[in-house]
Amino acid sequence: MIDKTSPMPLYFQIEEAIKQKIDKGEWESETMIPSEREFAENYEVSRMTVRQAINNLVNDGYLTRQKGKGTFVSAKKIEQKLLGLTSFTEDMKSRGLRPASRLISFQKTTAENRVAKALEIKEDQIIYEIKRVRLANDIPMAFETTYVPSDLLELNESHIKQGSLYSEVENAGFVIDYATQSLEASISREAESEILEITKGAAVLLIKRQTYLTTGRPLELVQSVYRGDRYKFMIDMKR
Amino acid sequence: MIDKTSPMPLYFQIEEAIKQKIDKGEWESETMIPSEREFAENYEVSRMTVRQAINNLVNDGYLTRQKGKGTFVSAKKIEQKLLGLTSFTEDMKSRGLRPASRLISFQKTTAENRVAKALEIKEDQIIYEIKRVRLANDIPMAFETTYVPSDLLELNESHIKQGSLYSEVENAGFVIDYATQSLEASISREAESEILEITKGAAVLLIKRQTYLTTGRPLELVQSVYRGDRYKFMIDMKR
DNA sequence: TATAACTAGTTGTCTATACCAGTCAGAAAA
């Protein structure tokens, strides 16, 4: 499992071995992984070498250490890293609210000019268009429209209904690299007012997000209309 | 400089010592810092301990290593990270607009409850209250109110008019550590409408920012009302 | 029974040492 004659550093090999077990689901979230001393004995390396491997994985967010207890597999990675940026679900949970979604429509269609530009595709290319109402404690919070190029992923309604779009992205072997987001204040139009259960002309927060893969290709364009009276966008910038 | 009897880990003390030299400007960007072996000898600790300190600073983006050459101070970090978060001026410049300010009022007053809580001071404590209109290409963009505890800094009108508040902070030897920000959509009230030259009831973006020093003390509370029709808040999340 | 002390297991900190792998300048050889 570990090749001491390889030019690859031992700690790196151990790192990959652990990452694989996590990615393959052998070690699930919250699982305690073997202790540093166990690793050291099994792989016949020093404990410090094991620590270097684990340290890197902790820095990358794969693992969490707890003094006196052990080292544990972190919750899913993408959700953590782009927290608040990608996931309505996580955003609401962190505020102590119960998130839910109601699918309004799901269809394949051709990209109109504005969307095509954002997704860097041709105007007549087929895309998925997903419209959802996002709820917190059963109160409508936002109206969200997502656009995804259909040549990237194979999607159907059940994917959207039960799980995260991002787990599908992962399954397809794609990795999200970064996202850009814009926020602006506006006044609700007729269409949104009804769905969000607010009066026409009420304040709304328009959030537009574009997510990019490590390949450089845009994965999605998400446009959300949040209720101004119920939603506050929070952001922390450290050091 | 390093206290071996302290309960603080040695690597942490070394970390802080290096950070200080960087923050104080003693070691500028691109400067090569002493080698790991030098540190070890000077502080009378093992090289591995020095490496742990440096590793953390590399992970935090303060330093970069180059095998065979040395370890170097990274380009300025605070400006990078907090850019667009702290400075209206920089924000506008990056959009190709010409920023300007018009001072509406500058006074010493006592903190009301809400402000006192945010600044973590007592309700009757003296604070500066600075009200400004922020302009971009001579068009009113935002109405900004800043609150700063008066025991932290000595401020007067000319400080505000000519320069940045932040250069005063620096002069006083303080270092900004992090900031939290919230954004929400609302409807303009009478008072702002006039100043921002918009109709009452137009969409506005309320931005509230709290800035904290490395000492843990809040430096300022800033409340801004941005015109919804002219301002879009942009944010990039990488990795 | 309730509390205190112990114990085995965990990660955290630290040492002293060794050798490997790039970098660069100056000495030696062509």
Added chain:
DNA sequence: TTTTCTGACTGGTATAGACAACTAGTTATA
């Protein structure tokens, strides 16, 4: 003069061991 080599520097990898700090369960004690 130009090229090559050598040596002294840098950070990178790895070892073996020690003790501290914390956790949780067990055992001894009041």
